[in-house]
Amino acid sequence: MKMTAVSGQPESVPALLARNVAQFGSKPAYREKEFGIWQSWTWRETAEEIEAMALGLLALGIERGDHVAIIGRNRPALYWSMIAVQRAGAVPVPLYQDAVAEEMVHVLDNAGVRFAICGDQEQVDKVLEVQESVNKIEHVIYQDPRGLRKYDHTTLHALADIQAEGRAAHERFEKELAAREAELNYDSTCVMLYTSGTTGKPKGVVLSNRNIIETAKNSAEFDHLRSSDDVLAYLPMAWVGDFIFSIGQAYWTGLCVNCPESAATVSADLREIGPTYFFAPPPVFERHLTEVMIRMEDAGRFKQWLFHHFMAHAKRVGPAILDGKEVGFADRLKYKLGELCIYGPLKNTLGLSRVRIGYTAGEAIGPELFDFYRSLGINLKQLYGQTEASVFITMQPNGQVRADTVGVPAPGVEIRIDDSGEIFYRSPGVFVEYYNNPDSTASTKDAEGWVATGDAGFFEEEGGHLRIIDRVKDVGKMADGGMFAPKFVENKLKFYPDVLEAVVFGAGREMCTAFINIDLHAVGNWAERNNIAYASYQELAGHPQVLDTIQGYVEAVNKSVAEDSMLSGCQVHRFLVLHKELDADDGEMTRTRKVRRRIVEEKYEDLITALYSGKSEQYTETEVTYEDGRKGKITATLQIRDAAVVDHVGQAQVAAE
Amino acid sequence: MTMMQYEPYETPDGRTIGNTLMEMKNITLRFGGVVAIQDISFDIREGEIRAIIGPNGAGKSSMLNVISGFYNPQEGDVWFRGTKRPPMRPYLVARQGIARTFQNIALFDGMSVLDNIMTGRLNHMKTGFLGQAIWWGKAEKEETLNREKAEEIIDFLEIQSIRKTPVGRLPYGLKKRVELARALVAEPELLLLDEPMAGMNVEEKEDMSRFILDVNDEYGTTIALIEHDMGVVMDLSDRVVVMDYGKKIGDGTPDEVRNNQEVIDAYLGVAHD
Numbered sequence: 044m045k046m047t048a049v050s051g052q053p054e055s056v057p058a059l060l061a062r063n064v065a066q067f068g069s070k071p072a073y074r075e076k077e078f079g080i081w082q083s084w085t086w087r088e089t090a091e092e093i094e095a096m097a098l099g100l101l102a103l104g105i106e107r108g109d110h111v112a113i114i115g116r117n118r119p120a121l122y123w124s125m126i127a128v129q130r131a132g133a134v135p136v137p138l139y140q141d142a143v144a145e146e147m148v149h150v151l152d153n154a155g156v157r158f159a160i161c162g163d164q165e166q167v168d169k170v171l172e173v174q175e176s177v178n179k180i181e182h183v184i185y186q187d188p189r190g191l192r193k194y195d196h197t198t199l200h201a202l203a204d205i206q207a208e209g210r211a212a213h214e215r216f217e218k219e220l221a222a223r224e225a226e227l228n229y230d231s232t233c234v235m236l237y238t239s240g241t242t243g244k245p246k247g248v249v250l251s252n253r254n255i256i257e258t259a260k261n262s263a264e265f266d267h268l269r270s271s272d273d274v275l276a277y278l279p280m281a282w283v284g285d286f287i288f289s290i291g292q293a294y295w296t297g298l299c300v301n302c303p304e305s306a307a308t309v310s311a312d313l314r315e316i317g318p319t320y321f322f323a324p325p326p327v328f329e330r331h332l333t334e335v336m337i338r339m340e341d342a343g344r345f346k347q348w349l350f351h352h353f354m355a356h357a358k359r360v361g362p363a364i365l366d367g368k369e370v371g372f373a374d375r376l377k378y379k380l381g382e383l384c385i386y387g388p389l390k391n392t393l394g395l396s397r398v399r400i401g402y403t404a405g406e407a408i409g410p411e412l413f414d415f416y417r418s419l420g421i422n423l424k425q426l427y428g429q430t431e432a433s434v435f436i437t438m439q440p441n442g443q444v445r446a447d448t449v450g451v452p453a454p455g456v457e458i459r460i461d462d463s464g465e466i467f468y469r470s471p472g473v474f475v476e477y478y479n480n481p482d483s484t485a486s487t488k489d490a491e492g493w494v495a496t497g498d499a500g501f502f503e504e505e506g507g508h509l510r511i512i513d514r515v516k517d518v519g520k521m522a523d524g525g526m527f528a529p530k531f532v533e534n535k536l537k538f539y540p541d542v543l544e545a546v547v548f549g550a551g552r553e554m555c556t557a558f559i560n561i562d563l564h565a566v567g568n569w570a571e572r573n574n575i576a577y578a579s580y581q582e583l584a585g586h587p588q589v590l591d592t593i594q595g596y597v598e599a600v601n602k603s604v605a606e607d608s609m610l611s612g613c614q615v616h617r618f619l620v621l622h623k624e625l626d627a628d629d630g631e632m633t634r635t636r637k638v639r640r641r642i643v644e645e646k647y648e649d650l651i652t653a654l655y656s657g658k659s660e661q662y663t664e665t666e667v668t669y670e671d672g673r674k675g676k677i678t679a680t681l682q683i684r685d686a687a688v689v690d691h692v693g694q695a696q697v698a699a700e
Numbered sequence: 701m702t703m704m705q706y707e708p709y710e711t712p713d714g715r716t717i718g719n720t721l722m723e724m725k726n727i728t729l730r731f732g733g734v735v736a737i738q739d740i741s742f743d744i745r746e747g748e749i750r751a752i753i754g755p756n757g758a759g760k761s762s763m764l765n766v767i768s769g770f771y772n773p774q775e776g777d778v779w780f781r782g783t784k785r786p787p788m789r790p791y792l793v794a795r796q797g798i799a800r801t802f803q804n805i806a807l808f809d810g811m812s813v814l815d816n817i818m819t820g821r822l823n824h825m826k827t828g829f830l831g832q833a834i835w836w837g838k839a840e841k842e843e844t845l846n847r848e849k850a851e852e853i854i855d856f857l858e859i860q861s862i863r864k865t866p867v868g869r870l871p872y873g874l875k876k877r878v879e880l881a882r883a884l885v886a887e888p889e890l891l892l893l894d895e896p897m898a899g900m901n902v903e904e905k906e907d908m909s910r911f912i913l914d915v916n917d918e919y920g921t922t923i924a925l926i927e928h929d930m931g932v933v934m935d936l937s938d939r940v941v942v943m944d945y946g947k948k949i950g951d952g953t954p955d956e957v958r959n960n961q962e963v964i965d966a967y968l969g970v971a972h973d
Contacts, residue, residue: 078851079863189856190914193714307861 055227055252057093057130059294064090067270067297073119076304076312084119086297092120092206094220096127099209100158101216103182103200107132107223110154110235114138114147114170115162117276117302120186120202122289124160129233132223133158136235136247137281139634141627143672144169149244150237151177154478160202163187167199229253234290235478236283238430239633247478248283248430257471258433259291261454265438266400268320270297273397275318277302277309282635283430284404288322291433313394321398324405326636328423329412331393333540333565340572353381354418361418366442386419395421402426405635407511407530409538410446417444425449427511431487431494432456433472437509448508458509464499465515499528517640519550525612527555529640532613535600540565542596544625546643547615548651556654557618558647559593560625581622581679590682593620597686605689614688617654619661621647622679628668650681659683703779704743717938718746720779721890721922722767727776729762736762737773738946744890749916749923751933754943755966760926761803763943764892767924768800769793795823799888801879803895803926809868813859813878814850816867820882821846853885856918857911873904877911884915891915893925897932905929909936930967934958942966 053059063072063086074083084092105111111128113135115121125135136154138147140162147169151159157179161167167185174180185191186202209216233252237245262268276289289300298320303312310331339350360374370378390396401416401423408425416423422441427449428434436458439450452458456470469492476484488494499518500511512518513530521527529547536545536559543562549555561584570577570586577583601614625631631643644651646665653661662680669675703720710716722744729737737759744750752760765771766778772787779785780796799820807816824846825832831839854860857877862870867878876896883891896912897905909932915921927933933940934954942950942957944966950957957963 078848078855079860080851189918193917304860305858311861311864 054229054256055129055224055231056126056233056255056290056294057224057227059256060086060090060093060126063294063297070270070297071299072293072297073122073300073302074316075119075302076308076315079304081301081315083299089119089123093123093127093130095206095209096124096202097130097209097220098212098216099205099207100127100131100133101219102208102212103158103205105131105133105158107226109133109158110136110156112136112138112151112154112156112159112170113280114140114159114166115186115280116140116306117278117280117285117289118162118186119300119302121160121162121280122276122300124184124202125234125290128160129227130220130224132226134232134235136237137286138237139279139281140166141279142169142634143628143668144172145672148173148176150247151180153244154235154247155179158182158184160184161186164190167191167194227252229256232475234286236281236286236430239635239637246480246483249475249478250283250433250472251475254433254472254474255287255291256295257455258435259287259295261471262287262435262438263292263296265440265454266320268292268296268298268400272296272298272319272399273316274298274300274320274322275303275309275313275316276300277306277312278322278324279634283434284322284428287434288320310394314392315394317394317397319397319399321395321401323401323403324636325403325408325412328403328408328416329540330564332412332415333568335389335393337568350385353385356381357386357418358414361420362414362444365417365420365422366444382420390419390421395419398422400424404428406637407534407537408446409534411538413446426453427509428453429496431474432468432470433474435472436466436468436470436496439508443506443508445508448503448510450509451507452509459493460501463515464501464512464518466496466498466500466509466511467493468496469493517550521549521555521612522551522553523612526609527613528610529555529613531607531610532557532600532604532615535603536596536615539596541569541592544638546625546638546640547613548644548654549613552655554616555613556651557597557615558643558650559597559618559620561589561593561620563624580624581677584620584622585679585682587682590620590684593618594684594686601686601688615686616688617683617685619650619654619681619683622663622681623665623667623677626667628670629666653681653683703782706745711938715747715917717748720744721746721781723779724763724766725777725779727763727766727773727778729759729766729771729773735946737766737943739776740943740946740948741776742941742948742951744922744924745939746922747916747920748938749912749925749936751937751940752924752926752943753928753930753933753940757945758943759946760943761894762946764800764894764924764926767890768798768892794886797887797889798892799883799886799890800892801876801883801894801896803898805872805875805879807867807875807879807882810866812864812866813870813881814854814863816878817850817853817881817885818846820885821849823886824849849887850881850885853881856884856914857881873900873907876900876904876908880908880911880915884919884921887919888921891921891923893923893927895926895928897927897929905932912936 053062068087069085071083072086072089074081111133113121113124128135138150159170159180161170167183170183182198184200184202184205188201229252231252233250233255235247235249237247274288278285293300301316303309356377360370360378363370398421401421404426424439424444427437435453436456437450438453456468458468460466473492473494497515498511499513499515500509502509513528517529519527527549532547533545536542541562542559544560546558547555563580566583597615597618604614605611627634632638649663650661660680660682664676664678667675667677703723706719708716708718720743725741727737727740752763754760766773769788769790777784827839827842854863859877897908916923940954940957942963949962949966950960
């Protein structure tokens with residue numbers, strides 16, 4: 044293998060691979076737990092595997108510019124296949140593995156996919172199912188042969204066979220492979236990733252080698268990532284973040300990518316690997332915290348006292364110590380003792396002992412949750428980004444971390460905010476185009492390279508940190524002309540562990556109302572402790588005591604919303620607890636778990652009408668989609684409750700008391 | 701006397717059903733004056749999924765216990781792999797390559813899933829107690845091999861996440877799966893499943909059906925199963941034996957059995973004179 048760019052800096056991911064083989068040849072590049080043991084591959088072995096795949100793909104007839112779909116859970120072989128595809132001059136297109144077949148049709152069709160590389164039988168079945176409607180798919184390749192032995196193998200291949208053929212055809216295709224690899228440069232396409240489609244059909248975001256490598260380089264330098272770092276790859280491969288962490292930054296710095304044994308073993312694998320660089324969306328951190336708290340309640344009196352005593356101390360001085368601020372000697376000493384008794388073992392249980400840099404993004408994180416982790420001495424930070432930016436728009440520098448802002452512009456990123464409050468950015472990571480969609484490209488990215496985020500926000504005067512308010516299109520006006528920012532209220536509601544999801548309505552209306560989804564894990568546990576019997580999610584969600592609790596939360600949120608003079612009109616007057624969880628399979632959320640507001644509004648129109656009509660209950664029928672794609676119907680009669688609101692005058696009194 | 705001879709054939713889904721693996725000839729089992737099984741004959745072919753069905757108290761579990769050597773019938777012979785089997789203790793039957801699961805889960809509650817599964821390798825352990833205790837020579841190699849096999853089955857049945865969990869803490873459906881794992885790790889030629897789906901919800905039943913088919917497909921294991929759920933039986937099995945009051949009232953493919961008047965009567969109930 045040769046370096047493509049003679050001038051020093053590698054200009055493609057395959058070139059970075061070649062550099063890593065030369066620099067870190069015998070250092071582990073990938074690990075995966077299989078058969079109960081962590082298997083590992085060095086950079087040299089990785090390069091050999093990738094080469095065999097690339098040659099095998101050439102033998103199968105892959106052409107320059109072909110789009111190759113990659114569908115499956117995070118496994119080294121699938122990561123390798125992405126690099127192999129690039130080496131063959133084609134473009135990898137990772138897809139969400141939990142998408143149902145019909146959702147895949149649009150993406151496979153839009154990208155004109157000729158080859159699909161699947162993780163297992165489940166994914167193969169889906170691709171074969173849509174193959175009739177997407178007739179461009181010629182070959183399907185799978186990694187795990189289980190259950191596939193009896194399938195017609197005319198155009199179906201095992202990845203291992205492709206590699207064997209590649210090794211056998213070494214002589215024939217070596218030159219062709221080298222030629223194609225030599226053509227890769229900073230402007231050639233590195234990957235195509237589909238947006239989650241909050242508003243419409245997913246769009247293919249074309250990212251070049253420049254986008255990926257420059258972004259990876261800048262962000263890796265920002266956080267001082269190095270080749271001795273370990274990252275756990277467990278978030279969807281189709282998500283831009285995973286591509287940047289597990290490929291961009293991993294290849295730039297030479298860090299090791301660790302793949303869990305299965306989706307169900309992630310927390311155990313996390314503990315075993317102890318990553319130094321960790322990324323998780325807020326719900327993951329929240330689940331961990333809930334688990335800790337539940338287990339603490341089962342602990343003995345003395346242990347509970349110890350835990351609460353030291354946690355209170357950590358809350359007081361932990362974040363300050365982490366930020367390197369001045370803290371008294373006695374407090375430091377006590378913190379050290381706490382580290383010995385509580386924080387250290389706790390971090391170890393969570394698998395976060397070795398974390399140097401942790402990130403959370405995707406949605407707002409509750410201040411208490413955020414502070415909990417930081418007070419333990421875990422350097423958890425926030426970033427703000429999107430697929431179109433190759434992730435990074437703003438990041439929080441060490442020592443300047445806060446729960447309510449998303450940090451300062453990432454290195455190389457310029458930000459401007461227009462009169463309507465919308466955030467625009469320009470950076471080396473800005474995407475090339477939406478695939479086959481010049482109209483959307485033009486409406487998102489202007490001639491000078493400024494990209495509209497669709498988010499409204501502002502810079503804080505002190506410190507220059509960016510604060511996000513909401514999606515621009517969701518920020519509306521109430522009937523009385525007051526500002527309506529649903530996300531602001533929803534986030535406050537979601538900070539309660541019992542509330543999984545909240546959707547607030549009120550644009551153009553005289554008052555705000557809300558749908559609430561309870562968190563089955565948290566509420567179920569509470570029910571167990573209080574001897575409350577329930578047979579289903581629906582029953583628990585409609586339980587009067589649950590409704591009382593939720594009402595308490597809504598009223599507390601109303602108080603806190605009322606404190607903000609601009610948004611005090613957004614208090615929730617009436618609410619109901621939904622009888623089912625909002626689900627991506629039903630189209631109510633995106634695969635990245637963001638609520639699709641319009642769809643929810645249409646689907647539950649009857650409930651919204653009831654919220655505004657003053658009724659105290661409403662009967663409803665809802666169609667649901669099961670995991671295997673079958674449809675069913677659930678019916679329920681939902682209670683609608685009124686929540687106390689605080690008016691402006693009253694609020695002044697509350698504050699005075 | 702020999703066993704029934706069949707020509708191997710291939711099923712529509714591509715599995716090969718071979719010659720007779722086991723044959724029960726005129727089995728009668730009595731407990732004192734109670735006749736549990738009365739003059740029943742049937743055979744099990746290599747690679748097939750053979751179901752034994754019937755209403756409560758029909759003698760299905762007794763039949764399975766005869767196969768596994770737990771009961772010795774008063775009359776009749778059990779033929780296995782071409783030879784007549786003398787009355788035999790269950791552990792000797794197990795050594796012949798027959799493994800089973802139980803209707804009422806019989807796992808070691810306090811032990812982890814992995815340890816439970818490892819007990820299934822007992823028949824493959826050649827080293828002695830002392831060698832294993834001091835962890836010396838062959839014992840170490842043997843355990844590595846056994847662990848590899850156990851991990852292969854853990855992967856196959858997708859129970860990686862509970863590998864270290866004590867069995868007592870698991871929900872019912874998973875316990876059933878662990879039991880299947882313990883039976884499978886013995887690498888049996890014939891797998892006996894006693895009501896593998898009893899007490900499961902629809903989703904768990906579907907999972908278990910999938911695993912049973914996969915076991916048969918991937919490892920070529922012959923499976924004899926007892927089941928109450930008619931829908932499941934008809935979907936899974938190649939041939940079905942129907943028992944009622946200790947007698948065989950039907951034997952054939954699911955379709956044949958479904959249209960058998962006696963079977964319909966037994967399930968829907970008619971007055972017995």
